Amino acid sequence: MLSLIALCALPTVSFAQPTAAPSAPGLSGKWSGYWVSDKNGHTGPLHATFTPLGDDAYRVKYRGRFAKVIPFRYTTTMDVVGTGDGVVVLSAEKPLGPFGTFRTTATATNTNFDATFTSRRDSGRFVLNRR
Template sequence: MRLFLAVFVSGVLPAAALAQPAPELSGKWSGYWVSDANGHTGPLHARFTPQGDDAYRVTYRGRFAKVIPFRYSTTMDVVGRGDGVVLLSAEKPLGPFGTFRTTAVVTGTTFDATFNSRRDSGRFVLRR
């Protein structure tokens, strides 16, 4: 035990203490969305705006069926951080379409999310 304390106090830190800080997510992201339920896909853009230390307001813009534009905003809560990764989660009631749930793993350059609602599920894939 003394050897461990001597090494720790002397400035040699465990690997976990040297992990990368969580990335900043603010700004514009681009990519695509895809439905696992029916195979539909389309372009997707997002803007991340910080809402304090533990949430981001995310506004998505995209197209459905190649010609139908959509815009969707939600607050994504930070549910975890570590080693250069942020974990996000959101839940938003959409009336007759049910509750839309999203979970994401985000790095400084990648946003990989899954979504599900009463009649659909799929992925959002965004890059900087």
């Protein structure tokens, strides 16, 4: 009888599978959209290729056009600074010599990338969609 009471006093063990937390989206691959300046209204096409650097950063290669004809390329490492329900938050900072430090903060899902940027003389947005 004493051993039956001891068995009843043991904690209940559950064999239910734990529910997985929603994972952050993977951003690998090619994206396209546009950039726009808040300072002067300039805008142009923008393309980006995202390559993962482990679980907490991406190498992002941007290419686009300024003033409709002047091409530019820009590569940076964007650090993952937060994740949530299907969303990842990224941040980057890169010194560009006489142009000051270029800072970017972005929110991304599986299909959309929306970033703000600031530099010494400009600020604006990058808006991209997965291709």
